Amino acid sequence: MRRKQIVLSKDWRNYIDKHPNSKWLVCGVGPSIKEIDLNNYTDHLLIGVNDIESILKPDYLVIVDRIGTFNGERKNTIINTKCEEIFVNNTQFSRELGNFDHQRLINIPLINIRKAPQLSNNKIVFSNNSTFVACDLARIMGGIDIKLIGVDFTDHKSLDNPKQLERINHDYSILNKEFKKRNIKLTNLSKTSKLKL
Numbered sequence: 001m002r003r004k005q006i007v008l009s010k011d012w013r014n015y016i017d018k019h020p021n022s023k024w025l026v027c028g029v030g031p032s033i034k035e036i037d038l039n040n041y042t043d044h045l046l047i048g049v050n051d052i053e054s055i056l057k058p059d060y061l062v063i064v065d066r067i068g069t070f071n072g073e074r075k076n077t078i079i080n081t082k083c084e085e086i087f088v089n090n091t092q093f094s095r096e097l098g099n100f101d102h103q104r105l106i107n108i109p110l111i112n113i114r115k116a117p118q119l120s121n122n123k124i125v126f127s128n129n130s131t132f133v134a135c136d137l138a139r140i141m142g143g144i145d146i147k148l149i150g151v152d153f154t155d156h157k158s159l160d161n162p163k164q165l166e167r168i169n170h171d172y173s174i175l176n177k178e179f180k181k182r183n184i185k186l187t188n189l190s191k192t193s194k195l196k197l
Contacts, residue, residue, distance in 0.1 A: 010106045012087070016121050019045060020142040025149060027052050028131045032190035033150025044147070047138055049130035051077035052150075061086045062134045064110070064126065087137060108137070113171050119178045127171035128164060129153075135175060139184060146179070147187045153194040160194070169196055 025041055027033055027048035033055055038046075048058035050065065051074040061083040070078060087106050110133065113125040124136045131151045138146045153159050153168060176186050176197055188197050 006102050008105050008107050009103050010085070012106050012108045012124075015106070015137075015141050017140075017142045021144050022138075022142050023145040023147075024138040024143045025147050026131050026134045026138060026151065027056065027058060028129075028148070028150035028152065029055065030150040030152030030154060030156075030190065030193070032152050032192055036149050036189065041147075045138075045141075045143075047134045049134055050074070053077050053081055053083065055150075058083060059085070060134075060137070062130055062137065063087070064089050064130050064133055066090075087133070108133075113174055117174050117178065119175075119182075125175065127175075128167055129159060132168075132171065132175070135186065139179065139182075144183065145185045145187075147189050148193075148195070149189045151188065151195055152190050152192055154192060165194055168194075172197060 023044040025044045025046050027046055029050060029052055038056065046056065046058040047060040047062060048056065049062045051070065052058055054077045061081060063078065063086060067075065067078065084104050085106060086104050087108050089108055089110050109123045110126045111123040113127055116123065116125055119125060121140060124133055124140060126133050131148065135146055153165060158164065159168065172195060179186050186197060188195055
C-alpha cells in the first residue's frame with residue numbers, strides 16, 4: 001500500500017522580501033554560538049540550523065540534511081523543535097519524523113552556488129554546509145545586514161579538513177561578492193571560525 005504524499009501548505013515564495021531591510025543572525029552550532037549575548041542583537045531576526053534549539057530558539061530553522069544524519073540528542077532536538085517555520089529541501093521530510101507536524105515545513109528549491117553565482121529570487125544557493133543556505137534565505141527574506149555566529153567548522157567531523165574548508169571559503173567568497181553588489185553586509189562574529197570572509 002502506497003503512503004499518501006505529504007502536501008505542504010506553506011510556499012517559500014511567500015517569504016521573498018518578508019522582512020525588508022532587516023538584520024539577521026545566522027546561527028550554527030559551532031562553539032562560538034555559546035559566547036554570544038543575544039541581548040545585544042534584539043533587533044536581529046534569528047535563523048538557525050539543525051539542532052540549534054539545544055542552545056537558542058530561532059525565528060526560522062533550516063534543515064537540509066537527512067534526519068538520519070543526526071543521532072541521539074541532536075535528532076531528539078530536531079524532532080521536538082518548537083519552531084513554526086522550518087525550511088527543508090524535501091517535501092516528504094516529515095515522514096522520517098513520525099508524527100511531526102509537516103504544516104510547519106517550507107520546501108525550498110536549491111541550486112549549487114557555482115552553477116548560479118549571480119543569485120536570484122528563483123532559487124536558494126547551497127554549498128556543503130547548512131548555514132550557507134541560511135545566509136541566502138536571509139537575503140531572500142530582505143536581509144541587508146547578515147551576521148554569522150557558531151559557523152566555526154572547528155573539529156567538525158566532515159567539514160574540518162583541507163578539501164572541505166577550501167570549498168567553504170571559496171563558496172562563501174562568491175556569496176559575499178554577490179552580497180556586496182546588492183549592498184548586503186556579511187560578517188562573521190566568531191573569532192575562532194575557519195571561515196574567512
